[in-house]
Amino acid sequence: MTDIRYDIGKIFKAAFGISSPIYITQPIRIGESDAPISYTGVNALEPNKAKQMSWLGTPIIFPVNFKAGTYNIYDLNGKLTRKEMEKFQLPSATLIEFSRAKNVTTTEVLGNNGTVKEIFGFDDWQIRMRGVCLPEPNRTEIEQKESLLKWEQVAAAIEVEGELFEEKEIGRIVITDINFQQAQGKPKVIPFEITAVSDDDLELILVQKARGSVTLGEPEITIGE
Numbered sequence: 001m002t003d004i005r006y007d008i009g010k011i012f013k014a015a016f017g018i019s020s021p022i023y024i025t026q027p028i029r030i031g032e033s034d035a036p037i038s039y040t041g042v043n044a045l046e047p048n049k050a051k052q053m054s055w056l057g058t059p060i061i062f063p064v065n066f067k068a069g070t071y072n073i074y075d076l077n078g079k080l081t082r083k084e085m086e087k088f089q090l091p092s093a094t095l096i097e098f099s100r101a102k103n104v105t106t107t108e109v110l111g112n113n114g115t116v117k118e119i120f121g122f123d124d125w126q127i128r129m130r131g132v133c134l135p136e137p138n139r140t141e142i143e144q145k146e147s148l149l150k151w152e153q154v155a156a157a158i159e160v161e162g163e164l165f166e167e168k169e170i171g172r173i174v175i176t177d178i179n180f181q182q183a184q185g186k187p188k189v190i191p192f193e194i195t196a197v198s199d200d201d202l203e204l205i206l207v208q209k210a211r212g213s214v215t216l217g218e219p220e221i222t223i224g225e
Helices: 008-016 141-152
Strands: 069-074 080-085 094-099 102-108 115-122 126-133 158-161 172-180 190-198 206-208 214-216
Touching: 126 141, 141 172, 141 190
Parallel strands: none
Antiparallel strands: 069 080, 094 126, 102 115, 126 190, 158 172, 172 190, 206 214
16 A cells, blocks of 8 residues: 655645744754753643544644535536535645725825725725645545535625634635635645635615605715706
């Protein structure tokens, strides 16, 4: 049998350029004794406190799931159809990055320093998921890739669950881009990268008031007479 072992750190380094460097705080001098190392203040994660355990017995700190449900998908004729999707958990070796900007308009002021800032709200969360599909007892790396491709075909927002998303009040995302790579010399390893944006409910309330006038939400804006 072939002994195939996976060094996640090296795989992420080769696929995405992400490395976990080891910093040496003091120079190494030949002949001198090693400097004492203190782990005071370092808290270890106990397995029974982890959100979920992998099949290897290692803790999964922030598992993320795509919720099951009925979603819109385009068929071969370009028509929207409804399709049942099963719950899908992202591969355990997945890193997720979040970023968001404010919708700010700046106005220059004559004869003064700085600008006037008008904040109208917040932009969508920009989400970047980078991970690796590895063989597991209940699903192969190919099956994980096929599942990701099926979710990428969803022509609507995808409901997600996970602590990383809940703390940012993100309940749905829209996948805008997906990319699969090849890991040279690494069989059964499929790196992937997903770009997505958050999706929020925006309610537009129209209230009919006087003849020919419409009120649009708050503050009241009257259109027409």
